[in-house]
Amino acid sequence: TSSSILECSRFGSIDSQRCKKIKATASVTISRIRTGGMTALKTPDNNLISFLGSHFKGPINPISISRATASYATKQESYQKYEDDFDPSELFPPVEDEDEEAGDSYMNRYESYQKDTGLADAVQTGTGELNGIPIALAVMDFQFMGGSMGSVVGEKITRLIEYAGENSLPLIIVCASGGARMQEGSLSLMQMAKISAALYDYQSNKKLFYIPILTSPTTGGVTASFAMLGDIIISEPGAYIAFAGKRVIEETLKIKVPDGVQQAEYLFEKGQIDLIVPRPLMKDVLTELLQFHGFQP
16 A cells, blocks of 8 residues: 555665565655755655755756656665656656756856856855954855855855854955855755854854955845844945845835935945945955954964
């Protein structure tokens, strides 16, 4: 029966021979779930069978399932296969093809940006010295897919924050982003919470100093997370800083958004940013702030 085969799929003490005997009579429904780059097979009672891929390795190309085959974990054997006589194309007619095309398109674009920019992704992280003061630094690059924040960007920034905390370094992040990378689905949105949690530990528990520098544009999920969590928030003159764009707000709320309300100068007047500093003066201003907060060469 269906319940019998599902019983075989549960992790723990399993009779492998019993599972084999009911192979011919069992009816299994396989559903496929995707979260960004992760793919999994599930049974009807939501028992997770296997994960394919990892978001730490960059974009994952969607995997085609050509026939209904599920691998069930057993105690004696790593996997025991069960097959049914139905065509999976009836379950997912055009969706599978569209997903594969979208995945291929994203992979091609991703590799193209890597080739054109020479970057692995939209952020570079490292350590260095600012007028002799050791710092941890992240710089986002808008040329790489609009500086969008995917799982790679989120992981690199999170690890930098953790490294800065372990080594008592001040942290500077130069923001330039169109927001979360929607091609990676909810994994890209998860980076907002992950980075914010790392910053909470860095600032509240370790009592260290974080400065975000907002360049143009800084928008979307970056604005809604680490760009606005600094101890002192600095912007360049005239920088475009927003969560949603002007056109999106107007079309959604049916209101007229005044000109200039998403620029650095307006946000400074409203107290959302602390300083507006031209780029030629940035190094000296940062040095003074770091020294004022106790960081010396």
